[in-house]
Amino acid sequence: MLTVSLLAKSFGPTPVLNDISLDLPTGQVLAVLGRSGCGKTTLLKILAGLETPDRGDVRMDGQSVLSVPPERRQVVYLYQEPLLFPHLNVFENVAFGLRIRHVDAATIDQQVDAMLNDLELSDQARKQPNQLSGGQRQRVSFGRALIIRPRLLLLDEPFGNLDAQTRATMQELFGRVAKQYAMTALFVTHDTREALTIGTRFGYLDRGVMTTYDSVADFVADPRTGVHTELAFWESVQTRAV
Numbered sequence: 081m082l083t084v085s086l087l088a089k090s091f092g093p094t095p096v097l098n099d100i101s102l103d104l105p106t107g108q109v110l111a112v113l114g115r116s117g118c119g120k121t122t123l124l125k126i127l128a129g130l131e132t133p134d135r136g137d138v139r140m141d142g143q144s145v146l147s148v149p150p151e152r153r154q155v156v157y158l159y160q161e162p163l164l165f166p167h168l169n170v171f172e173n174v175a176f177g178l179r180i181r182h183v184d185a186a187t188i189d190q191q192v193d194a195m196l197n198d199l200e201l202s203d204q205a206r207k208q209p210n211q212l213s214g215g216q217r218q219r220v221s222f223g224r225a226l227i228i229r230p231r232l233l234l235l236d237e238p239f240g241n242l243d244a245q246t247r248a249t250m251q252e253l254f255g256r257v258a259k260q261y262a263m264t265a266l267f268v269t270h271d272t273r274e275a276l277t278i279g280t281r282f283g284y285l286d287r288g289v290m291t292t293y294d295s296v297a298d299f300v301a302d303p304r305t306g307v308h309t310e311l312a313f314w315e316s317v318q319t320r321a322v
């Protein structure tokens with residue numbers, strides 16, 4: 081579905097993305113592990129059409145999208161802080177994309193009810209965004225994105241502002257909904273465990289260089305992913321506990 085080839089971008093003399101290539105088939109979630117400053121926002125902005133690359137190509141379903149403006153790419157970009165309309169309740173925030181497409185009212189009611197149910201938000205439908213928790217707001221934001229069935233979802237540390245327990249619940253819910261809606265997504269995180277929970281494919285972005293892996297085993301085996309360090313930490317805790 082998404083094919084990125086030899087994408088490069090510099091700001092002045094500083095290269096930020098170095099010949100990035102990747103393939104993402106429909107219905108797969110590519111979890112990209114990347115530390116702060118690795119170039120993730122620049123990559124996602126290029127995919128969304130908000131930034132232009134110096135070289136390389138971005139194709140969706142075989143067609144280059146570089147000359148397609150952001151609003152016509154059918155790509156949704158979700159940030160850490162969910163952007164909701166403060167004056168609309170949860171139902172209307174999720175319904176928004178369908179209303180502007182003039183979908184009939186009965187279909188909107190049915191699709192939004194189903195989406196709220198899938199996202200465990202049915203009880204919150206009449207609340208305003210400022211009456212919700214951070215995790216609930218993030219779920220509304222997913223609902224708004226998913227209801228219009230985007231071709232590609234880009235997620236930039238979407239759970240970064242949530243506490244550990246809410247984050248774990250959101251990861252589980254995201255994984256389930258991604259599968260249910262056969263979502264094609266690129267998910268960037270600095271959290272190894274989150275990458276492993278959410279990804280069906282894996283990448284590592286470091287100073288603008290992307291490594292992709294053929295299997296979970298290959299991803300875990302790369303010392304840069306930090307899995308070994310984490311395991312060693314838990315083993316040391318266990319040793320101290322006995």
Ligand SMILES: Nc1ncnc2c1ncn2[C@@H]1O[C@H](COP(=O)(O)OP(=O)(O)OP(=O)(O)O)[C@@H](O)[C@H]1O
Nearest residue numbers: 091092094096114115116117118119120121122123
């Ligand atoms: N418009 C710009 N002009 C100049 N330099 C930029 C611009 N945008 C990004 N950069 C630089 O490019 C590098 C990568 O930035 P980017 O925002 O892609 O990183 P990131 O991985 O998203 O980091 P973070 O997680 O800290 O947001 C940084 O060194 C940044 O200073």
